[in-house]
Amino acid sequence: MPTRAKAGAVSERQHSKLGDAPLPETYHLNMGPQHPSMHGVLRLVLHLDGERILDVDPVIGYAHRAHEKMAEHRNYLMFLPNTSRVDYLSGMIYNLAYCQAVEKMLEIEVPERAEYIRVICSELNRISSHLLWFGTFLLDIGGITPFLYAFDDREQILEILDRVTGSRLTYCYGRFGGLTEDVDTTFLDQTRAFVKRLRERLPEYHALVTGNVIFRGRCEGVGVIDQHVALAYGVTGPCLRAAGIAFDVRRAEPYGIYDRFEFDIPTEQSGDALARYKVRVAEIEQSLRIIEQAVAQIPDGPIMPDKPKKRFKPAAGELYFAVESARGQFGIYIVSDGSEIPFRIKLRTPSFSNLAAMPAVLPQTTIADTIAIVGSIDVVIPEIDR
Amino acid sequence: MFNQLFGNIWLVTLASGAVIMGFLTVNALFLVWLERKLSARFQRRLGPTEVGFAGTLQTLADAVKLLGKQLITPRNADKPLYHLAPVIVFMPVVVGVSLFPIDRQLMFVDLNVGLVLVFAFAGIGFIGIFMAGWGSNNKYALLGAMRAVAQNIAYEIPLILSALSVTLLARSMKLSAIVEAQSTLPYLLFQPLGAAIYLIGAVAETNRAPFDIPEAESELVAGFHSEYSGMRFAVFFLAEYSNMAIVSMVATTLFLGGYHGPWLPGYVWFFIKVYGLISLMMWFRWTFPRLRFDQLMSFAWTVLVPLSLANLMGTAVVLKVFRR
């Protein structure tokens, strides 16, 4: 738990960030929306003195697709395919989170087997998201080869999930009460084989990247998000855990059957880019642990309730449901007016808050650091814009 | 050699220029192919396979495509600088190549200040890079140009200092004399530190990863050549790969004994060494992430410069003591 945060600690920081020295010649630089390492369409308006950043104004909204507005014009079921497109890198987690939220509203019981499959698929999805992040982060700081190694491993996950869900990226696998397809023994064998494979590959990653002196130089002490900043901006996920706070929704308010699995919450103390890197790589290992347990324990049985409901009409009321996505706490706030169409669905996406902290982190760094920092907090722009 | 053939200095110059241009073009085409193939295999891909055997003609096809591309000049660019920059970047390379002894009898020009001339011409290229960055009227390009100049100044010093140690050993700045002095043992064995410093400096001089700061594509988009298209862009590329060849030729001449080697003819040894070094540089590029600009500079000024100075002093002292 963080120590008592001082109100206004951050605003003091903001005041001092311009420094006392008079500014000679400064200029603005538009980084993005089209830029090789802005991960989609993020635009950072940098106020620069040479290569030193004085101030930053993130501009978002280029990928705004009005998901929340769409939700007001569709019934609960019809919003399903939207969910995996909010954050296309952890589409499975988002899709299942929405299912779980609506199930909670409708009080639908999910069969055991479906719960286990959900956990396996979510964790596979989390690993694939982290692997993609690993690759693109290295790409951002100039290492091209690790990107392809990570994508090779990620491809295995995509194939496993493609075989059962039929999609590679924007899964629409969950249904209220269960899933669309059951898994078979081949799926479980493939998953086991993947766990084994990735365990063998991780040491290679460490030798190629984690230990690399250039990589460490680029990341150590760069872009520190400390506990105060994290608390003030609502930073969650690996960025928060890298600041030393062991907060994980899977532990804080266990959903699904996450309370049945043993896993650690990896944390680091320094809060810099390297800490975030280490936390994510450690999380891959923890996800492998969860998958291993789930694959070993998965029971036989149905994947949908015996009598699935046909009309989904929750009683009037409100629900906030949170899960741990690959990037942090993803929350769904559903307001129902008792009809078949949601009154309002608000998606609380982790990258929104994580990116909002950038004005507190980026000043007094350099352009190269900006790339490393934005890369290390792992933003997914469509998720921010929704 | 050419002197005997022609006798007319203009004809000689013209012919040498043509041969060197031809060599540089083929060299760049080959190196681009090699880089793409090597990087692919490092990354467990296949690389180009379609055009020609194993994709060997792919770069030729790309060059033809680049020739056909529209040449775009940005509005508000400083036009003279913008247009002249690719030429200035490329021309010193042509002169540079002509100075190396490729074999015992194969050498375009043999000057007694050859080594100095090589570094002098290498320095000119950066003026072209700065012109390109300044003339483009683009902030990214300007940042890249500024980085390039700072980096060049920082890394030329250790580069030249380590080369100086070799001239102390060889007692000459004539490249052919330096190579002849290594007929028994290459200077790599006497100057391991100098060779290592030279290698690092050479990678930095050619703006290659992990020192590709001026064109860092993930930071500055493409740095100084952001605004260049078509053949102008290709000339920058040509210059980059030719520069790789030149720094490798210097390294071969100074540390690896040039054309000396058993069994095979001299020029074969020379090119084996040169392309071996180039492959090593490619291996670096496809393994390491990029340094940050300030780390790069502090590495040059706090590690490489003192080390190369120490190396030079040590060499001088040892020579004074042991060599009569």
Next chain:
Amino acid sequence: MSGDAKISAVLETLLAAKLVQQDEQGVGYAKSGMHHELLCPAEAIRAAATVYREAGFFLEMVTCLDLRETARRMRLVYTFNRLGPAERHRLFVDLAEVKPFEPSPNVKSNATPATDPPALPQCAPSISSVYPAADWFEREIFDMFGVQFSEHPNLKRLLLPEDADFHALLRDFGRVEDADQGEGGRGV
């Protein structure tokens, strides 16, 4: 944990001071994912946010509900949570209804001006000085609902284009009739 005692003490104080009051239809965590639901007057929201901030809560989300059709008001929803075992507090702030930027001709307003709406404030004070996280959330609400926040340092549109002349999440915006009728029904 002493923090728990502290927050409950603070909340009790607040309750006693009539700053906040338990919402009449407050429901339990199992049903709504919320531990506490409180209705807070607009002028007290910054004080309440400070209390949460001092108690180590983080701002999870701020959003808005357009209740103009039924209750003739806008409702801000603030969610605070702990970075530990979940303890989620939800604060409602009711505001007067906003007028649509430029009502489209096909607006159907069900609101009947039979009774005068209760006197509600037009805007809420920004809590971005307490929680910088609120900066973007409030900008988004301004962008999507047209709700103003006083003393916000940078209240401009966040997601929609700067020159947009609408607030997209108001319930009378973008209502396409017969949106589900197949062709041409791409609607929203």
Next chain:
Amino acid sequence: MTATTRAKTNYLVTVLGGLFSLLAGMLITLRNLFRRPVTEQYPKSKPALSKNFRSAIALVRFEETQTHDCVACMQCVQICPSFCIAIEGDKPEGLKRKRATEFHVDYALCSVCGLCIDVCPTNTLKYSRVYDQVAYRRDAFVYDLLTEFRDAEVAYLEKARQEAAAKEAAKQAAAAARANKDTAPAAANASKELEND
């Protein structure tokens, strides 16, 4: 150990450790240089589609009828989040059940969520196995799912009509027979007439 020597050792450790880490990385890439590439040469060698591969929807051809079984109930049209299905249907002459006469899917809008397949009461929707649709115009993605069923549909309707007629006749006959129970002689005559026919 004095502070200076410790600093020197630390410096050496850092430098040598850094060098070693670079060499370790180079070893990894070198090792991968000699591994088999993982590239799939896509148009030359096509990987098998996965078991549950999702693509544009198609109609199932049933074994016994040799045609689809879309009864134009419009459930898929209503559930489709992308509003990409358009169906028309009516009752063919002499049949009690509705049949689809038009079935268009705009695959450019489809998000392959599978909700239509879930709700189909006659299980006549499935995913097709096409994956490489390319076109220059958007309307090229509007698929007419009934094209391949036109002939089979005619034959099926003919058969169904006959069956329905036969059923109708049998029903009438049965009704007549029931009526004849009361008036036996008339029934006998009727049956005689039927036999003569």
